[in-house]
Amino acid sequence: MASPQPEIGWPRLCREEPRLDELAKEARRFRTTTAEDANFCRRQTWAAQFAAPVAALAGWTRQSAHGPEWLRSDEAHALARKKILRALPPCRGCNCPEAEEVVNG
């Protein structure tokens, strides 16, 4: 929070890159579609389905030349990652030792 620049913020991020908002909604949908499943792994789902598309949209790995420069910042990537991880249902039955640290880190 000691950043000299104004905070990016999720609404601003989604305004510049609406695909991130779509990904967050997709992530949230797992709460319904996996509600009956005994096992769900937030980390695995993130890694398999969200990590690459998020990296292509936010952070230095961003593939589009469109949009403001701050979309390429680590801060933009960290915020998108946090939001989408939190939209996913929590781990259950997968024995993740540090499920919460993944979300907070």
Ligand SMILES: [Zn+2]
């Ligand atoms: Zn897990």
